[in-house]
Amino acid sequence: MTEASLPGAKIARPAIVWILFATLTTLWAGAYGLTRVAVGKGTLEGLPPEWVLPGRLTGGAIVLLTLMLVMGKRLPPFSDLRRWGVIGAMGVVGSLVPFFLITVAQQTVDSSLAALYTAAAPVFVVLGATLFFADERMTRNTGLGVLLGFAGVLALFGPDAVRHFGSASVTAQLLLLLATLSFSASTLIARAAPKMDAIPLAAGFVTVSAVVSWPLALTVHPSEVEADWHHWAAVAGLGLGPSGIAQALYMALVARAGATFQSLTGYSVPVVGAAFGWLFFRETQSWNAALAFALILGGVWLARQGGRGRVG
Template identity: 30%
Template sequence: MTQTSISTRAWAELILLGVIWGGSFLATRTALDEVGPLTTVLWRTGLAAAILWPIVWAKGMRAPRGGRIWGALLVMGLLNNALPFSLLAWGQQYIASSLTSILNGTTAIFGVIIAALVFADERLTARKSLGVLIGFAGVITAIGPAALMEFDIRSTAQLAVLGATFCYGLSGAWARATLRGLAPLEAAAGMLTCSAVLMIGPTLAVEGLPSVSLSASTWAGLIYVSAISTSFAYLVYYRVLAMAGAGNLMLVTLMTPPVAIVLGAYVRDEALLPSAYLGLALLAVGLLIIDGRLLRKRAI
């Protein structure tokens, strides 16, 4: 199967998406200075849903109908938003936002593995297997093998981030299996609505009633992750998907960490060990091998 070529406009929007999602790690970490992780996710999903629904209606669309589709959206909201957002936010309390972005790059790797296990047309070829192994070697390098043996709060936080990326991989398979035929914008609005509903109970039980008396920087972080890196990013995401295809869209995974690393260094004075950069390089190599286009070009 050939890759869809990428137009100049698609490249521009793909880079924009990488910058937006790269900034989301700093915005989340900024909000966490004053707001708990569950409250951060509740604000993020609730505000994002409130922004998307008027866009859905303005485009002449309507809310999904039927218990089956809303049940599928509820599971999607759990796997793609509520659970991974919560794990990422909790983890970012203990590790640098830049390191979180590097570990988040395993989303594509878990997606390939889960798709191979679930769908007959997504078999794990030798090339993809090599890419997965190199990618996981990058993750282990970034975390540090010793940290995996200690299981202190920092290593646990890194495992929580990896758990979030595993959830993203599951959500991709779930969406393909259950949400076909539903307009992407309707699916995103419905999914985020379900996510917000799912977050209400845990947030109230663990962190209490969310406060609106927050600092300007906290509100800026919350508005960024909801309005920009969730609502607006979904609109850009589906535009790039239509223009460039799913295979090319995976390249955004390689663009996000450098943005997060630069922002973390300049805004929060975050410093990463050399092993983290080596891990990012190995992860990038693994993702490029999974993508396959460089190998095909060398064979021409």
């Protein structure tokens, strides 16, 4: 029997699980603040997304490949087309596309708002699982949860978005929504993937995303960039922490506590991200952001009550 099959069961978590959870939440939430620094939001200086993305992904790939070699593990052989197909899809859909969209969006939106969009990912995962997997049936609670989650996403945009549709801020929020959809799609890809060792999988798809991103760096001439050491330090931090160490911790947490427990970071990351945004940048969000968060969490809870808990 699994944890998901025991509603209401209280499971004592070892201290190491909570340490992993807290560290993972901190690294993922901190990614939004580091991205804000890297692109120089609100200043005339900063690195373009076309440089930030290859930098963070390359740094993450180096960390994960090093860890994989230290652990004595290997990538699957290139003749294993099915597994490399999944690795390639995860690299593009789960890293390259969403990270680029988020980085572009954070040139004009606050880090705390960008983090808030991650809370909607489980709603899209539930809907996608219902559509693409025969053993994930849509129930009344699941349907209500998805609708409530969508209402939360609409509330995120707020009345200003309706009045100023087409503005830079609204465009950025649409990019964040697309990034959330991309993250959700990568979860569904992982759900259908053949069994693979966790660290080689992470090292493989981050490396693929890094290599595919390299040509982007050539699209911006160095003479067009005004940046100093702290912008580059933020990129290095993104590579070492959220793109490297966090991926390894993510795999360790899933192995120790399961995907359902790990998915709770979808709730904690926006909260910690908002706290970081206020602490370091004095960011504050309007009433509709709090309403949206409540609606999305309510939708996720309802959807989980109606589903079987297999996709988290």
